[in-house]
Amino acid sequence: MNYQKITPISIADGDGCRAVLWVSGCEHNCYNCHNPDTHDPTSGYLFDEAAEKRLFDLLKPNYISGLTFSGGDPLHPLNRGEVTRLARRLKTKMPEKTIWLYTGYLYKQICDLEVLRFVDVLIDGPYMDAQRCVGKFYGSTNQRIIQNPPLLYLGLRTEVCNIDN
Template sequence: MKYATIKPTDVANGPGIRVSLFVSGCTHYCEGCFNAEAWDFQYGQEFTDETIETILGYLDHTYITGFTLLGGEPMHPENQKALVPLVEKIKKRFPEKTIWCYTGYDFDRDITGDMNLRLPETNRLLSCFDVMVDGKFQLENKDLKLRFKGSSNQRIIKVSESLSLGEIVLWE
């Protein structure tokens, strides 16, 4: 897997000050995407064990609230396997920090439903995520006043609560 960038301090993609990883590779091709260069799976730098250690180092500060995965598309089958060790290490080392994941896929149809995205790694990732922002960015529904999402069709979902209840539980 490759990644586009790491932001050691990000305040736009979840509450508080967060570390964010923008992975490369996306097949949604949303019109008006703010990160279209990351559609290419070969864009950016190689994701390695050293990358994981760098991210863990950035997280090791009391002022950091959590970690956010964005893209590209973190939940694309080509990216899931590489992300499991990272999010599991974050959850183990920093259980007080939240993990957010942005995906263009639909949580109940694509991620937890019967679509081809469900891999052995999917459940491992979901068990580490606190919140998932789902749905493709839709330029016609873009709203700059929305908090932590780009278009009104997207949902901010509490992952564990949604999985345990079998229905979508929204964050705030």
């Protein structure tokens, strides 16, 4: 998996202060995408052991609420395995940290992916420029902020609930 950058502290990409991993690779090609430089899965840097160590070191302080996966699309087919492994490792090593994940896929397209077992908040759906909004944790009003997708994944909840409802 390749990545564009690691942001040590962000307050715009989820609740609290978060580290953000911006992965490379996106198939959605949304009009006026905020991060078009992340679309090519071969762009950026190889996510190697050094990058992983840096990421996990950034997550150690108590004031860091957790990790946000963004991009590109963390659920691009070339990213799914590595993102799942990282999410599993974070929940094992630092279970108090939350994981937010942004994807252009709709929940119904990805509901069977293992990574959802580890994600606390999922933002789904492609960016739609005609529905652009400012001041939220998403870019357009068609996107949903879904709390606790592991309950859906495990079949313990059947409906998708949006934080904003």
